[in-house]
Amino acid sequence: MIPGARLVLLGRQGAGKGTQCTRLSRHYVVPHISTGDILRAAVREGTEFGKKAKEMMDAGDLLPDDVIVGIIDERLDRDDTRARGFILDGFPRTTTQAEELMRITDPRGIDVALNLEVSREVVLRRLAGRRVCVDCGTNYSLEQPPKYRDTCDVCGGDVIHREDDTEGAINRRLDLYERETVPLMNWFDGRGLLASVDGMGDPDVVTARLVEAIDGLRGR
Numbered sequence: 001m002i003p004g005a006r007l008v009l010l011g012r013q014g015a016g017k018g019t020q021c022t023r024l025s026r027h028y029v030v031p032h033i034s035t036g037d038i039l040r041a042a043v044r045e046g047t048e049f050g051k052k053a054k055e056m057m058d059a060g061d062l063l064p065d066d067v068i069v070g071i072i073d074e075r076l077d078r079d080d081t082r083a084r085g086f087i088l089d090g091f092p093r094t095t096t097q098a099e100e101l102m103r104i105t106d107p108r109g110i111d112v113a114l115n116l117e118v119s120r121e122v123v124l125r126r127l128a129g130r131r132v133c134v135d136c137g138t139n140y141s142l143e144q145p146p147k148y149r150d151t152c153d154v155c156g157g158d159v160i161h162r163e164d165d166t167e168g169a170i171n172r173r174l175d176l177y178e179r180e181t182v183p184l185m186n187w188f189d190g191r192g193l194l195a196s197v198d199g200m201g202d203p204d205v206v207t208a209r210l211v212e213a214i215d216g217l218r219g220r
C-alpha cells in the first residue's frame with residue numbers, strides 16, 4: 001500500500017504548483033486541496049463556514065482568517081484526508097494561518113512544506129507571456145499561441161492578454177507573495193519542516209525531485 005502524505009506546497013504564481021499538485025496527488029493518492037476550489041465547494045454545499053463565507057463575500061468583505069481556517073478545517077475533517085492525508089495549495093499564507101494549521105491537524109501535523117523554487121525572472125516571463133481564452137479558459141503563451149491569431153483552438157473564443165497578466169500587475173502580486181511568504185518559509189524552516197526544491201526543468205524531473213525530498217524527510 002502506498003503511504004499517504006500530509007503536504008503544503010508553496011511557490012510563486014507561475015512556478016508550476018498546479019501541475020505538481022496534480023502529480024503528487026496521484027503519486028501519494030491524497031486529495032489536492034486548493035483554497036479557491038474548496039471555498040467554492042463550501043459555499044455551494046452550504047457548510048457552516050461556507051454560509052459565513054458567502055455572506056461576507058456578498059457584502060464585499062475580505063474573508064478573515066477564522067473563516068478561511070474554518071473551511072480548511074471542515075475539509076480536513078473528511079474521511080479521505082483523515083485516512084490518507086492532503087496536499088494544501090494556497091494555504092497557509094501567513095504564519096498566523098500556519099499556527100492554525102498545526103492546531104487543526106494536531107497531533108499529526110504535516111510531513112513537510114515544500115518550496116517549489118522558480119526564479120522571479122522566469123515566472124515573470126511566463127506570466128507576462130500568458131494568453132487566455134475568455135470563453136473556455138484555455139491557456140496559451142507567446143511560444144505556444146493558438147493556431148489562428150487570437151482565436152481559441154478549442155472553442156473559437158477570443159484569446160486575450162489579461163490585465164492581471166501585465167508586467168506591473170504581476171510584479172505587484174510577486175511583491176505581495178514575497179512579503180507574506182518569506183516569513184512563512186522561515187516559520188516552517190525553524191520547525192524543521194521546510195524543503196526547497198528546484199522547480200526548473202521538465203515536469204517529470206521536478207516531480208521526482210519533490211518525491212525524493214518528501215520521502216527523504218519522512219524517512220528520518
Ligand SMILES: [Zn+2]
Nearest residue numbers: 133136152155
Ligand atoms: Zn476557448
